[in-house]
Amino acid sequence: MIAPILEERKPSIRFQPGQSGTIKCESASISGAVSQRACVYCGARVVLNPITDAFHLVHGPIGCASYTWDIRGSLTSSSELFRNSFSTDLQERDVVFGGAEKLAAALDEIAAVYAPPLIFVYSTCIVGVIGDDVEAVCRAAEKKHGRRVIPVKSPGFAGHKSMGYRLACEALMTLLEPSHDQPAAGGINILGDYNLAGEMWIIRNYFKEIGLPVVSTFTGDASYETLLRAPSARLNVVQCAGSMMYLAGRMEEEFHQPWVKASFFGLDDTASALKKVADLVGDAGHRRRAEALINRETERVSRVIEPYRPRLAGKKAAIFVGGGFKAISLVRQFNELGIETVLVGTQTGRPEEYEVLSRLVQPGTVILDDANPAELETFMREQGADILVGGVKERPLAYKMGIAFCDHNHERKMPLAGFAGVENFTREINLSINSPVWQYARA
Template sequence: PVIPVQSEGFKGNKRAGYQAACDAMFRLIGTGDTAGISKYSLNILGDFNLAGEIWMIREYYEKMGVEVVANITGDGRVDDICRAHGAGLNVVQCSGSTMQLAHMMEKKYGAPSLRVSYFGIEDMSEALYDIARFFQQKYPDDPESDRIMERTKALVQEKVSELVPKLEKYRKALAGKKAAIYVGGSFKAFSLVKAFRLVDMDVVMVGSQTGTEEDYRELEAITDPGTVIVDDANPLELNSFLKEKGVDIFVGGVKERPIAYKLGIGFCDHNHERKEALAGFEGMLNFAKEVYSSVMSPVWRFAPRNQG
């Protein structure tokens, strides 16, 4: 099926485009039958199934004992979206794109929402625990809510115990290396800072295109003193900060890749064209491998900045 999005001439900015898409989705929601949906159920909002990530996330929820009603919009189905109003919770991953849809659903259908991140061990674990706690608090007298929490603890323990030993090789090699982050949304930046800390790397610059003043205060709180925090920076500014800080790897989108390569700096692709899953517990290992292979590549010996 084709769902029309009313945005004549691609009017407005990026946020206006998100709003137009949310309006289109909202016209579908509420038109389907909600019979048979568990009270322990949720919708996944703002995940676009990059490199099959949403399939991993759905598997985590299913192991917890929580039903996934609809994905909006990664690997989504129109019939599922039509009955999404029957879910007990909306879980919002990319808040910039779909938080407005969550607000619209809460206003009309009373569906609460949680904002989560699926990137990195810390945030992925917290996302699962937050959802388990939500159902425990909503249904305190139902033993199933406690069983969901127990299954969640077992799942996190299993995944973390498998992952941490595999990360050790990369942590030893990357300890003390310097990273810079510039992404679209600040929520993604929070998770990246924590992920770099897990492999003992120093984040010396971090920023986003759409962050708020509150977001930047939070970034300041979780980064080390002296970290450069930028808002909607242009290529010249990014170029200057990368050189000043002696960065070893730059995480950004497709527009930032040429900046890194011109400076002879490793680059980690974190945009919607990537082919490697970076979400979930498995994604953290993929991220560490990608950072390691980029930073430790022998090609950087020949970069002008490393010539004596």
């Protein structure tokens, strides 16, 4: 079925060759849309969830807690606490009489059994509507138990996923504020990497080799203790710009830390990120070590991916991911492999990112914000895409259409960041595009 495109959706889509003007984005989804996009709570949760030794207590009915139970794919080197699901499981009587008392009781029960250094309390859609004063309950619990209890006011309807990112960043600032005054350390913080499949570990090791210690990570494999050291770092390196630019800005205001955007997806982006950071906080020695690492790894990875090139060259890719910054890296990465991007879209891209994308792709490439499956289907078909890069909801759509797929979201099992990530990405693209199944499926 080729679905017509809703009038209201047209400003968010560019599909005529040479069509110019800006992409409408950062707006609410249209009622009735089969949106691929999530809510404020989801945005807040994905940013904070990787903090390994925090209690993530979801204040609301059970759904919001159960849908986010151990799905993030972010790995830990220490506590596994964050992989449990904690909720107040609000019932009808709580909705009628208020849930604040139950929340306070839940916090008491947590304190009675565990000694958590840090508790995040996420308020979901109905909590504001039923009038629970979550902030007051958190303040009281913080005093009573001597632990940080930080409210994350994230009702689903208060904007979309990006608003949740911002609220999570605010919660992180609330956490960091008491650690304001610290002697400066030599290293850097990495913001916006969630250690999916161990990606943070790869990046951290690069900086270790260069001689730049990573002080704190937001929030992949982070813990309460490591987060508190963050204000002492000299530079914030922002990987997922969508979720963490706001935090970088706030940290610059409060702690006078400069920040820089850096992508670790693809050979070129990883190399320029490492060099950029070495130049900003290092000396000639750091720069030299960065270049040695880049040369060694680029050469090694190029050798590994060389045999795949003829199998991938000339293929056409479609990209539909969460943020614009990642989409930009992916287009570049496909270019490196000789694969043309014929469709690119995001859930929460920003205007300036769409500008970059427009310049990066060939004329005729479809660019779209907050797409629905019908639009993805229509344009993938029209554009003759061979592979789709996306998340869990897009996977079966692609397969049903006979299009290969690569998960670039929570469900990736192989790290796709850094030089090792380029190897894995190439292998994944190849195994899906050149799967033996297709020869039977496309008879």
